[in-house]
């Protein structure tokens with residue numbers, strides 16, 4: 040079976056026939072042009088004239104279907120695995136790779152919608168961009184939006200720091216307010232202290248002392264030969280009932296003040312004497328000094344019987360033995376009469 044000629048073969052034949060006809064016409068013109076008929080070549084006779092050949096070509100073109108069917112198919116590209124891979128391939132294909140500038144320019148694909156630019160795929164391992172976009176649209180490899188979102192680098196918006204001048208101003212205001220409040224607090228405390236001091240100055244310094252005259256009970260409360268220390272701490276006196284001074288049965292009150300330098304002696308019941316702790320002065324029950332540096336006997340204070348029969352002490356008056364004042368009736372109470 041004869042091989043069907045393709046378009047190239049037919050075109051080469053046409054060119055050859057054209058050359059042959061021109062040669063034949065030249066020969067005829069040079070020889071007898073009117074009487075000698077032009078002999079057509081056998082090939083042209085068998086296959087028709089150039090018009091027929093062109094008609095054949097057109098017929099082949101129409102009968103052969105789409106020319107793209109004769110175009111050598113593009114080698115099958117490896118299908119993209121994920122939208123991220125597709126987007127990476129698009130970026131890599133979109134960048135010029137050293138070829139012609141025109142080749143690097145993006146081309147609008149025939150299947151793209153209005154306003155949609157698709158970058159033509161350069162030669163490489165991956166399929167063309169329009170094919171990958173088509174796959175994305177048909178949902179074969181997932182959502183384009185998801186791929187684009189996953190392939191996009193994370194947009195990190197830097198946090199705009201507050202203006203340094205504003206921060207410094209705010210901290211300065213806070214510091215000023217705190218110092219201002221502290222100053223006012225200190226002023227208030229100082230003013231309060233001054234007010235309290237002035238108020239205290241308005242009141243006199245009064246030494247609160249027990250009254251100089253006070254009652255100490257009935258004479259029967261003080262038996263003969265005893266020294267009572269009941270009012271020593273509170274009123275500074277001893278109440279003595281004795282008959283050792285000049286043989287008289289007397290009750291009297293002695294001031295608990297040492298006649299040496301003013302210390303407070305203690306009554307020693309076992310030794311029956313008053314003993315000063317400061318320098319060792321000693322006094323008998325009667326109040327007469329007998330040891331130590333004390334130069335004179337203890338002093339008596341006034342004692343009397345009140346109208347109610349109670350003994351009443353009067354510390355406002357004192358009686359000194361060396362001056363003969365113990366003979367004063369106000370310095371003792373005769374126990375034999377009460």
Ligand code: FES
Pocket residue numbers: 297298299300301302315316317318319320331332333
């Ligand atoms: Fe009492 Fe000196 S004060 S002995």
